[in-house]
Amino acid sequence: MTVSARDARPEAAVAAARTLTRCRDLVRPALAAAVERLHPWPGEMAAFSLGWCEVGGRPTEGGVEGKGVRQALAVLCAEGAGAPGEQALDGAVAVELVHTFSLLHDDIMDGDGMRRQRATVWKAYGTGPAVLAGDALLALAVQILAGTPGPHAAAAVGRLSGTLTGLVRGQAEDLLFAARPWTGPDAVRPGEYRAMAELKTGTLLGCAAALGGLLGGAPPRTVSALDRAGRHLGVAFQAVDDLLGIWGDPAVTGKPVHSDLRQRKKTYPVLAALAGSGRHARELAALLDAPLPLDDAGAVRATALVEACGGRTATLEEARHHLDAARTCLRGVPLAPRAACEIEGLLAFLLHREV
Amino acid sequence: MTVSARDARPEAAVAAARTLTRCRDLVRPALAAAVERLHPWPGEMAAFSLGWCEVGGRPTEGGVEGKGVRQALAVLCAEGAGAPGEQALDGAVAVELVHTFSLLHDDIMDGDGMRRQRATVWKAYGTGPAVLAGDALLALAVQILAGTPGPHAAAAVGRLSGTLTGLVRGQAEDLLFAARPWTGPDAVRPGEYRAMAELKTGTLLGCAAALGGLLGGAPPRTVSALDRAGRHLGVAFQAVDDLLGIWGDPAVTGKPVHSDLRQRKKTYPVLAALAGSGRHARELAALLDAPLPLDDAGAVRATALVEACGGRTATLEEARHHLDAARTCLRGVPLAPRAACEIEGLLAFLLHREV
Numbered sequence: 001m002t003v004s005a006r007d008a009r010p011e012a013a014v015a016a017a018r019t020l021t022r023c024r025d026l027v028r029p030a031l032a033a034a035v036e037r038l039h040p041w042p043g044e045m046a047a048f049s050l051g052w053c054e055v056g057g058r059p060t061e062g063g064v065e066g067k068g069v070r071q072a073l074a075v076l077c078a079e080g081a082g083a084p085g086e087q088a089l090d091g092a093v094a095v096e097l098v099h100t101f102s103l104l105h106d107d108i109m110d111g112d113g114m115r116r117q118r119a120t121v122w123k124a125y126g127t128g129p130a131v132l133a134g135d136a137l138l139a140l141a142v143q144i145l146a147g148t149p150g151p152h153a154a155a156a157v158g159r160l161s162g163t164l165t166g167l168v169r170g171q172a173e174d175l176l177f178a179a180r181p182w183t184g185p186d187a188v189r190p191g192e193y194r195a196m197a198e199l200k201t202g203t204l205l206g207c208a209a210a211l212g213g214l215l216g217g218a219p220p221r222t223v224s225a226l227d228r229a230g231r232h233l234g235v236a237f238q239a240v241d242d243l244l245g246i247w248g249d250p251a252v253t254g255k256p257v258h259s260d261l262r263q264r265k266k267t268y269p270v271l272a273a274l275a276g277s278g279r280h281a282r283e284l285a286a287l288l289d290a291p292l293p294l295d296d297a298g299a300v301r302a303t304a305l306v307e308a309c310g311g312r313t314a315t316l317e318e319a320r321h322h323l324d325a326a327r328t329c330l331r332g333v334p335l336a337p338r339a340a341c342e343i344e345g346l347l348a349f350l351l352h353r354e355v
Numbered sequence: 356m357t358v359s360a361r362d363a364r365p366e367a368a369v370a371a372a373r374t375l376t377r378c379r380d381l382v383r384p385a386l387a388a389a390v391e392r393l394h395p396w397p398g399e400m401a402a403f404s405l406g407w408c409e410v411g412g413r414p415t416e417g418g419v420e421g422k423g424v425r426q427a428l429a430v431l432c433a434e435g436a437g438a439p440g441e442q443a444l445d446g447a448v449a450v451e452l453v454h455t456f457s458l459l460h461d462d463i464m465d466g467d468g469m470r471r472q473r474a475t476v477w478k479a480y481g482t483g484p485a486v487l488a489g490d491a492l493l494a495l496a497v498q499i500l501a502g503t504p505g506p507h508a509a510a511a512v513g514r515l516s517g518t519l520t521g522l523v524r525g526q527a528e529d530l531l532f533a534a535r536p537w538t539g540p541d542a543v544r545p546g547e548y549r550a551m552a553e554l555k556t557g558t559l560l561g562c563a564a565a566l567g568g569l570l571g572g573a574p575p576r577t578v579s580a581l582d583r584a585g586r587h588l589g590v591a592f593q594a595v596d597d598l599l600g601i602w603g604d605p606a607v608t609g610k611p612v613h614s615d616l617r618q619r620k621k622t623y624p625v626l627a628a629l630a631g632s633g634r635h636a637r638e639l640a641a642l643l644d645a646p647l648p649l650d651d652a653g654a655v656r657a658t659a660l661v662e663a664c665g666g667r668t669a670t671l672e673e674a675r676h677h678l679d680a681a682r683t684c685l686r687g688v689p690l691a692p693r694a695a696c697e698i699e700g701l702l703a704f705l706l707h708r709e710v
Contacts, residue, residue: 037520039527105490109483128464131486132527135460138490139519142497146513154509158501161512164494165392172394172487 016349019342023072023085023092024065030089031071031096034144038136045121045133049100055124064116069350070095070208076343077212077226080335090148091211094160097141099204102167104134109175117254138164145211152214159214159227163207170199177266182274183285190271194235194318197268202234222333229329233347236322239315240351242267246303247312258299261306264288268318273311280308323351371704374697378427379420381440382447386426389448389499393491400476400488404455410479419471424705425450425563431698432567432581435690445503446566449515450559452496457522457559459489464530472609493519500566507569514569514582518562525554532621537629538640545626549590549673552623557589577688584684588702591677594670595706597622601658602667613654616661619643623673628666635663678706 035046047053051065071092078088106112107120108130114120122130145156173196177188210227218226244253245260246269253259260267270288274281284305287298294302306312326347330340390401402408406420426447433443461467462475463485469475477485500511528551532543565582573581599608600615601624608614615622625643629636639660642653649657661667681702685695 039524041527041531042523105486108486111483127482128466128530131460131463131489132523132530134486134490135493136520136523136527138493139516139523142512143516143520146509146516154501154512157497157509157512157516161494161498161501165491165498168397168487168491168494169394172396172491175483175487176396 012345013349013352015342016345019076019346020067020069020072023075024068026075026085027068027071027089027092027096030093034093034097034140038140041129042133042136045104045125045129046097046100046137048124049104049121049133051116064118066099066116067350068096069346070099070204072346073205073208073230073343074212074215076339076346077209077218078216079212079339080226080343081213081216081218081222082336083216087217088212088215090144091156091208091215094141094145094156095204095208095211097137097144098160098164098167098207101134101137101141102171102204104130104137106171109171148215150215156211156214159207159210163203166199166203170196170201170203174200180266182266182288187274188266188271190268190275190314193266193268193271197235197238198231200234201238202231204230205234205237206230218333222335225329225333229326232322232326232329233350236319236326236351239268239319239322242269243312243315243319246270246306258303261302262294262299264294269306269311269315271311272314272318273306273309276309278309280305284309319351323347367700368704368707370697371700374431374701375422375424375427378430378440378447379423381430382423382426382444382451385444385448386451389452389495393495396484397488397491400459400480400484401452401455401492403479404459404476404488406471419473421454421471422705423451424701425454425559427701428560428563428585428698429567429570431694431701432564432573433571434567434694435581435698436568436571436573436577437691438571442572443567443570445499446511446563446570449496449500449511450563450566452492452499453515453519453522453562454559456489456492456496457526459485459492461526464526503570505570511566511569514562514565518558521554521558525551525556525558529555535621537621537643542629543621543626545623545630545669548621548623548626552590552593553586555589556593557586559585560589560592561585573688577690580684580688584681587677587681587684588705591674591681591706594623594674594677597624598667598670598674601625601661613658616657617649617654619649624661624666624670626666627669627673628661628664631664633664635660639664674706678702 035043035050038046044053044057047057048055051060053059074088074092074095075085078091079085103115104121107115108122108127112120113123120130121133125133142157142160145160146153148156173192177193177196180186180188206227207230209230210223213223213226242260245255245265245267246258248255250257256262261270270284274285284302287294287302287305327344330343335343390398390405393401399408399412402412403410406415408414429443429447429450430440434440458470459476462470463477463482467475468478475485476488480488497512497515500515501508503511528547532548532551535541535543561582562585564585565578568578568581597615600610600620600622601613603610605612611617616625625639629640639657642649642657642660682699685698690698
């Protein structure tokens with residue numbers, strides 16, 4: 001197996017896209033009703049961030065929405081537990097709200113002005129309002145889950161709150177990585193990066209899957225396995241993102257070629273490459289340490305060096321390993337076959353992006 | 356009764372201060388343990404905001420801490436329910452963490468660079484890190500309450516999440532008030548201001564009291580009454596703050612004389628004054644509408660006009676009315692006499708500040 005769209009059968013991609021659409025259509029009314037509960041001002045910012053409206057509130061025409069992976073995982077895992085997907089709606093809404101919260105606040109912290117080919121919320125509405133809107137989304141997510149009917153509200157909120165503290169911890173680590181050196185004893189080790197990715201990306205995917213299972217009535221062992229599967233998915237997802245950030249096609253990613261290297265982002269391929277001690281690793285470290293920005297030639301050379309040091313191979317291996325681990329988690333517990341098949345199809349689709 | 360320290364008997368003030376100290380000492384180890392659970396970076400910002408350390412982590416010498424009203428209310432209301440105050444510790448910690456979160460994020464939104472005679476967190480650490488620290492505090496508050504032992508975790512988190520959405524809604528209104536005109540159909544009416552104050556200040560005080568009652572085992576009717584008492588306290592508290600913001604002694608408030616008028620803040624005394632239609636109200640509106648900043652003479656004149664229009668009297672009346680309403684709520688339910696006495700003493704002390 002390789003992590004590449006070249007190996008993904010077109011019909012599998014169509015099936016995965018159909019799964020995402022089905023789940024998005026199922027969750028949308030509840031998500032829209034949740035956003036309606038917000039004060040109109042943060043409500044508009046939330047709708048803008050979700051790709052539903054322009055600044056001022058006019059509905060978008062053909063706006064770019066997220067894939068909705070988190071809501072889909074929640075729905076599919078409830079179905080995996082033998083329940084109708086509707087039973088996971090509060091969980092699905094909560095994880096999408098938390099995801100939107102984290103995009104809003106992370107974009108402020110990272111200073112990112114563009115997301116999905118449009119301005120980020122802080123860029124469009126101002127920093128203070130974007131802080132407010134993120135807070136509103138976070139509070140609403142907790143409120144919706146705390147009010148979910150049935151016996152699982154307390155356990156669900158417990159999971160969500162653990163996820164929130166994990167998310168924040170991962171974001172703290174990610175911000176601190178930027179200030180650390182490329183080499184020497186204080187350099188970021190690939191294992192630290194993996195732990196950060198699990199917190200920053202994996203906890204919420206794990207929470208989405210676990211909440212789906214929990215609200216669908218799955219036994220605790222299954223809920224734990226779903227959580228672990230989601231965490232592995234998060235690490236694999238981050239690895240693929242890192243590959244796309246260096247070797248991705250600008251026409252697909254919407255970013256310049258070698259984007260992450262030009263920005264000198266500490267990503268897995270670079271950290272894995274620098275963990276070696278050969279000539280190429282030293283040349284790469286010198287390039288990244290140079291005071292001037294990387295020009296085109298520098299970015300091309302750095303990319304070649306990351307590859308020569310095995311950074312690309314190690315990252316592909318990382319993605320494959322965690323995708324396999326996610327599958328192992330899923331296959332170790334009883335899940336309704338059709339849902340299990342859709343979940344696995346989704347995992348493969350998400351990780352078989354063009355790298 | 357007047358709302359003035361001149362009428363507060365010194366022994367009552369000493370007793371109230373003793374109550375606050377007793378509750379702070381009771382809660383401190385649990386609050387410190389909670390802050391220890393944070394990632395060290397947001398953890399330091401939280402400790403800085405709580406007045407426990409300087410930038411870099413060195414413990415403060417004689418730092419200025421908050422009064423700890425929210426934690427005290429939680430402890431006292433548990434005692435009012437006949438339980439030891441310790442039973443409310445998770446609630447007390449959660450409301451102090453939420454209070455700290457709201458200070459951190461509100462200071463960003465309001466652009467306030469100073470609080471309690473030192474730099475605010477965003478000023479000392481940067482905006483992005485302050486957003487992160489606020490998020491960390493909010494997540495931790497939910498996590499602590501979701502994990503509180505005994506049968507009340509779900510109800511407690513439900514209350515806290517409703518409080519969070521209320522807090523954010525109040526902050527949204529407060530920010531939007533600044534952009535509205537002083538007069539005409541879009542002017543902020545005193546009733547709107549009161550509703551904002553109840554959300555922004557009252558909900559968390561109400562939550563503190565209600566969580567104390569809930570965790571202390573009080574019946575639902577008592578918990579509701581404690582919540583309502585806290586909300587009234589919040590409105591009264593805001594009214595007194597507004598009086599201090601105009602007529603407070605700079606030596607006590609740490610702000611310039613007539614501070615809120617110089618900054619043209621829309622506070623209750625001004626809005627109540629402008630709700631009239633006489634000559635003085637028109638002159639006040641013209642002063643506040645002028646494009647130039649208010650100079651000393653302008654601030655003195657505006658202060659005199661607010662007073663002449665009855666703004667000060669109306670605000671005193673507002674504070675008294677809501678303090679009385681809080682007392683009525685408390686007296687309508689059975690509370691352990693000693694705790695009830697301490698709560699009432701605290702209320703009177705808080706509102707008998709020098710105005």
